[in-house]
Amino acid sequence: MNDSISQNFATDREVRDLLMCSKQKLSKPVLAEIALARGIIYSPKTTREELVELISMLPFDHSEIIDLIQRREHPRRADKTTSIVLQGDIAIEDIRAVITDYTGEVYGQEKVTTQRISNTVEVHVKFDEIDYAKNRLIRRQSHDIKIEFIKQEDHTIVRLPAIEKGQLVVENLIGKIESRRKGTISTLTIDLSQVRVADKRTLFFTNLISDLPEFRLRNVTSIRIAKFPIENIEEDFDLEDPEFESETGSLLAIVQNVVFSGENLTTSPEYQELLHRGFYITGIRWQSQQETAPFHLLQFEAQFEDTENCKDFKYDVRYCPRSSRNTYSMKFKRFQNEDAGYFLELIENIAQENFLTLTKTI
Amino acid sequence: MSRHRWFLTKWPITISSIAEKLRENTFQDGKSEGFVLDRIRKEYLEARFIERIEYDTIVTDPFGKEFSLKQLNFIQSKFVISIQQPGLEIIDAPKSVTNLITYLSELNNFSLSLDSITVDVLKWTHLLQNELKTDIEIESVQIGKLVLAKDILAKVLIKGSGDVRNSCLEMTQNKSFVIEKVQIKLKDSHSSKILLTNTAVAHINSAQNTEIHIALRDSLAKTKLTNSNLI
Numbered sequence: 001m002n003d004s005i006s007q008n009f010a011t012d013r014e015v016r017d018l019l020m021c022s023k024q025k026l027s028k029p030v031l032a033e034i035a036l037a038r039g040i041i042y043s044p045k046t047t048r049e050e051l052v053e054l055i056s057m058l059p060f061d062h063s064e065i066i067d068l069i070q071r072r073e074h075p076r077r078a079d080k081t082t083s084i085v086l087q088g089d090i091a092i093e094d095i096r097a098v099i100t101d102y103t104g105e106v107y108g109q110e111k112v113t114t115q116r117i118s119n120t121v122e123v124h125v126k127f128d129e130i131d132y133a134k135n136r137l138i139r140r141q142s143h144d145i146k147i148e149f150i151k152q153e154d155h156t157i158v159r160l161p162a163i164e165k166g167q168l169v170v171e172n173l174i175g176k177i178e179s180r181r182k183g184t185i186s187t188l189t190i191d192l193s194q195v196r197v198a199d200k201r202t203l204f205f206t207n208l209i210s211d212l213p214e215f216r217l218r219n220v221t222s223i224r225i226a227k228f229p230i231e232n233i234e235e236d237f238d239l240e241d242p243e244f245e246s247e248t249g250s251l252l253a254i255v256q257n258v259v260f261s262g263e264n265l266t267t268s269p270e271y272q273e274l275l276h277r278g279f280y281i282t283g284i285r286w287q288s289q290q291e292t293a294p295f296h297l298l299q300f301e302a303q304f305e306d307t308e309n310c311k312d313f314k315y316d317v318r319y320c321p322r323s324s325r326n327t328y329s330m331k332f333k334r335f336q337n338e339d340a341g342y343f344l345e346l347i348e349n350i351a352q353e354n355f356l357t358l359t360k361t362i
Numbered sequence: 363m364s365r366h367r368w369f370l371t372k373w374p375i376t377i378s379s380i381a382e383k384l385r386e387n388t389f390q391d392g393k394s395e396g397f398v399l400d401r402i403r404k405e406y407l408e409a410r411f412i413e414r415i416e417y418d419t420i421v422t423d424p425f426g427k428e429f430s431l432k433q434l435n436f437i438q439s440k441f442v443i444s445i446q447q448p449g450l451e452i453i454d455a456p457k458s459v460t461n462l463i464t465y466l467s468e469l470n471n472f473s474l475s476l477d478s479i480t481v482d483v484l485k486w487t488h489l490l491q492n493e494l495k496t497d498i499e500i501e502s503v504q505i506g507k508l509v510l511a512k513d514i515l516a517k518v519l520i521k522g523s524g525d526v527r528n529s530c531l532e533m534t535q536n537k538s539f540v541i542e543k544v545q546i547k548l549k550d551s552h553s554s555k556i557l558l559t560n561t562a563v564a565h566i567n568s569a570q571n572t573e574i575h576i577a578l579r580d581s582l583a584k585t586k587l588t589n590s591n592l593i
Contacts (some may be wrong), residue, residue: 210468326417
């Protein structure tokens, strides 16, 4: 089908799909408002689906379609953060230069802006993601990601959102820095794939939650655990009988991973039981209270994307301020940019210390 | 008047090493929370968990001017850790014991498992009677989930000036039910009253009485304890 070239208008069906797909942004009141702007009043009893069907039959001109598309667009939900440590002294000028290079390279496709605050270079990359499986009006999704280069004495921390595009941009930038400096840069990421003992993998997380300085652990509300896959012992035997293998494989009930959610999970007997059976933690969400003013309750999340190898570490932090009556609303909000950095750095530092001591003892 | 609650716990380390850890985290000036060890024996230890809470209250005068007052509060929870099951007893617990339990879990390297208890209250009462060697009068009984007919349940409170055991039996004959709470009166010199619940909670309504406290603990340990999640 080659209709996208010849067809320069939106069909009723495309408009219908556009209206249908975003229940939150194009809610019933919003649809009623769109109709009202055209002088049409529908009964309040009309369901959202009926409204969509009715409105999509109306004619839409170009600017009206653009307006609908803009109404539907929603900021991407908050991504977790991840970080890479670049060893060695990299000059801020080098970082800025490669960003300028990158900006030129992607000119027209991505919009790159930079900002330097003392020893930090902040890069914002705005780009569109196009999903060709969807119809023409809803395939474009715009994103804005933030990458930070934080220069320390002998290393640089790169903090980025834990999504594929973030990784790609950072890899590109690191490659450029390497060619500019004419040498490879050794990087450090948290990766427990070499740690093959379940208890030690769990220790990484338990240390993380209890070692936060100036914080008291209050609650653990979610734990993800997984188990090392069962190694197929029979593979070593050269058994000719094909039925033998399939039989043993299908009879076993295998639990590979479990997600717990609740309160005070570390003391729950169910969780303890599974730990004894060789499961290890791959992700955790916990709440810690600040020991000093302003006594925020913080909700941290840390997990490995790749649970089998414990790779691709990502994390997040939200907070809930204390009310004047010494209670918490338990509605956790995201920090404004500057504050988040401080708490993310706490996790980064502790996670790294932990990672280094764990891998040293192998 | 004191309130006791027991939890089913298996301590991964010995009493003396727990005591050592509590000592390392002693409550001191300038700390927001910590422990105070009261008593250590071979089989058990008694300690207190203290939380220091500081906050500002804002008072507005009639002219809209705001004053901020610094408030300071201490919350104490007394607890007993024993090798013998149930393992953990919290005395006069504050509203939430989450902080205490999280702290204990942290001190035990997160290998502590803790569970609430479901207990047969009548059996507990019976064993308590044996333990104290005094007669016990059951003043009131609260029965829950009493099946009257299919899909119809009743919650019943039976009260009387004398022992209500017989009326209770009559009422529940051939029916399915759960005894939730029992209020008993000891026929001793103080005529102390105790309220026992099936979640292993006891309210003692008399001046501090170590004898009753120990009897409660021992009789509970002898009752078959089940972890409440199994029911």
